[in-house]
Amino acid sequence: MLENYLPVLVFLAIGLMVGIGPIFLGGYLLAPHKPDAAKNSPFECGFEAFEDSRMKFDVRYYLVAILFIIFDLEIAFLFPWAIVLDEIGMFGLIAMGIFLGILVIGFVYEWKKGALEWE
Amino acid sequence: MMIEFIPDWLIVFWNWFPVDIQTVLIILGKIVLILLPLLLSVAYVTYAERKVIGAMQVRIGPNRVGFFGFRLWGLGQPIADTLKLMMKEVVLPTKANKFLFLTAPVLSIAPALAAWAVIPFDRGMALTEINAGLLYVLALTSIGVYGVIIAGWASNSKYAMLSALRAGAQIVAYEIAMGFALVGVLMASGSLNLGDIVEAQAGGFENWFAWPLLPLFFVYFISGVAETNRAPFDVAEGESEIVAGFHVEYSGMAFAIFFLAEYANIILISALTSLMFLGGWLSPFENAAFAQGTFLAETSLLWFVGKISFFIFVFFWLRATFPRYRYDQIMRLGWKVFIPVTIVWLVVEAVMFVAKVGPWAV
Numbered sequence: 001m002l003e004n005y006l007p008v009l010v011f012l013a014i015g016l017m018v019g020i021g022p023i024f025l026g027g028y029l030l031a032p033h034k035p036d037a038a039k040n041s042p043f044e045c046g047f048e049a050f051e052d053s054r055m056k057f058d059v060r061y062y063l064v065a066i067l068f069i070i071f072d073l074e075i076a077f078l079f080p081w082a083i084v085l086d087e088i089g090m091f092g093l094i095a096m097g098i099f100l101g102i103l104v105i106g107f108v109y110e111w112k113k114g115a116l117e118w119e
Numbered sequence: 120m121m122i123e124f125i126p127d128w129l130i131v132f133w134n135w136f137p138v139d140i141q142t143v144l145i146i147l148g149k150i151v152l153i154l155l156p157l158l159l160s161v162a163y164v165t166y167a168e169r170k171v172i173g174a175m176q177v178r179i180g181p182n183r184v185g186f187f188g189f190r191l192w193g194l195g196q197p198i199a200d201t202l203k204l205m206m207k208e209v210v211l212p213t214k215a216n217k218f219l220f221l222t223a224p225v226l227s228i229a230p231a232l233a234a235w236a237v238i239p240f241d242r243g244m245a246l247t248e249i250n251a252g253l254l255y256v257l258a259l260t261s262i263g264v265y266g267v268i269i270a271g272w273a274s275n276s277k278y279a280m281l282s283a284l285r286a287g288a289q290i291v292a293y294e295i296a297m298g299f300a301l302v303g304v305l306m307a308s309g310s311l312n313l314g315d316i317v318e319a320q321a322g323g324f325e326n327w328f329a330w331p332l333l334p335l336f337f338v339y340f341i342s343g344v345a346e347t348n349r350a351p352f353d354v355a356e357g358e359s360e361i362v363a364g365f366h367v368e369y370s371g372m373a374f375a376i377f378f379l380a381e382y383a384n385i386i387l388i389s390a391l392t393s394l395m396f397l398g399g400w401l402s403p404f405e406n407a408a409f410a411q412g413t414f415l416a417e418t419s420l421l422w423f424v425g426k427i428s429f430f431i432f433v434f435f436w437l438r439a440t441f442p443r444y445r446y447d448q449i450m451r452l453g454w455k456v457f458i459p460v461t462i463v464w465l466v467v468e469a470v471m472f473v474a475k476v477g478p479w480a481v
Contacts (some may be wrong), residue, residue, distance in 0.1 A: 004248070005249060006146065007150070008247060012229065015229035016225060016229045018154070018228060019226075022375065023209065026371060026375070027209035027372045027373065033208060034208065035211070040212050042214055042215075042274070042277070042368065052275075053214075053276055055277075057284055064288040065291065071295040071458070072294070075299060078465075082305040083309055085306055085469065085472060086309055086472075090473055093469055096469070097466075100466070111455070116450065116451070118451070119447060
């Protein structure tokens with residue numbers, strides 16, 4: 001059972017290596033390394049960067065992240081439900097109907113409140 | 120058997136390893152067999168893209184770089200590009216967070232490659248057939264967004280930061296629609312195992328999930344395009360506004376890794392779409408009278424590759440055809456069109472499934 005997951009683990013390690021390997025091989029062995037102040041400054045169309053770029057950002061990005069968590073959890077609930085729907089039949093359908101209904105009410109509310117508006 | 124062609128000393132050498140090491144070595148061998156063709160395809164998908172879009176815009180596309188003095192329609196281009204990028208300096212910006220800056224490309228390529236561990240290429244031909252296959256793929260494709268956000272934040276550049284915010288919100292929004300579309304597939308197949316999902320579509324093209332789940336099929340593929348930040352959803356790297364987006368500070372090999380990850384993700388999304396909606400390695404003419412007894416009726420790797428190639432072509436086609444969406448339009452499409460459509464279709468499907476009507480009449 002668990003040994004089926006060993007190849008996955010090995011593949012993950014190889015995947016990381018495919019990322020790390022070339023960066024160090026290409027970046028440090030083959031390529032030149034001649035830093036200077038202008039080259040290492042952040043790109044801003046040729047101007048000097050005039051303030052820190054870790055600036056305030058729009059609250060809507062935060063809102064999207066919050067909504068994402070709610071919906072993603074919803075999907076996590078739907079996955080096992082969808083698989084066994086054949087066995088749980090009508091009861092499962094009604095139970096998930098109530099659950100999905102509550103979520104849809106929340107979705108309609110946030111829609112009407114304008115949380116999904118980007119002007 | 121092949122065994123007879125292997126010299127004795129090699130077998131002795133092989134048996135000298137402990138059994139555990141042998142298992143790991145076999146796994147490593149299989150991974151190389153998957154990874155090498157995959158990386159080669161990634162390289163040549165970039166070439167194919169330039170050729171296809173060139174043809175669509177009545178240009179020639181790359182046709183100069185060949186091998187040993189022969190031009191060969193420019194087939195040497197991807198290799199020349201890779202070599203060039205290898206010889207370029209990896210610039211580390213002074214204000215950047217160095218460790219995260221170098222972690223980001225690794226975080227975007229590793230999941231794009233590791234997801235192939237559970238993709239079946241033919242009946243029983245997968246590195247490993249795990250029961251949570253689809254869940255694993257969904258988890259890994261979700262990790263991709265970290266690469267983008269970390270790259271944008273660690274660069275400490277305004278363009279990169281803006282792009283990371285946009286890309287993060289966009290990927291996350293389309294991931295919900297994608298997840299809902301997957302739920303529809305799970306309901307229809309009753310399994311998370313990718314091999315079983317394909318087998319549930321056996322019996323010719325009329326049994327493919329693409330027909331009963333047509334809205335989910337479209338939503339899934341279009342969300343896939345948005346997930347990979349491809350045109351027409353490429354505001355994350357919209358050249359005319361924010362230069363190159365989250366990888367504006369990356370150069371040389373660090374940039375190349377992002378580039379590889381993007382194309383590996385395109386191939387992955389194409390493969391998943393064909394596995395879940397177009398019957399993967401199954402032949403479309405399994406029960407057709409004219410195909411009986413010929414290779415056309417058999418399941419094979421070729422069907423799978425053909426379907427993947429078709430979807431990759433659609434990626435290029437979209438890029439050559441559509442102008443870029445505005446950001447508010449992207450968010451509106453994701454939240455106000457795709458999510459309601461998928462929820463409605465899930466309810467319709469579930470009711471039909473429990474009532475055993477339509478495609479789910481047993």
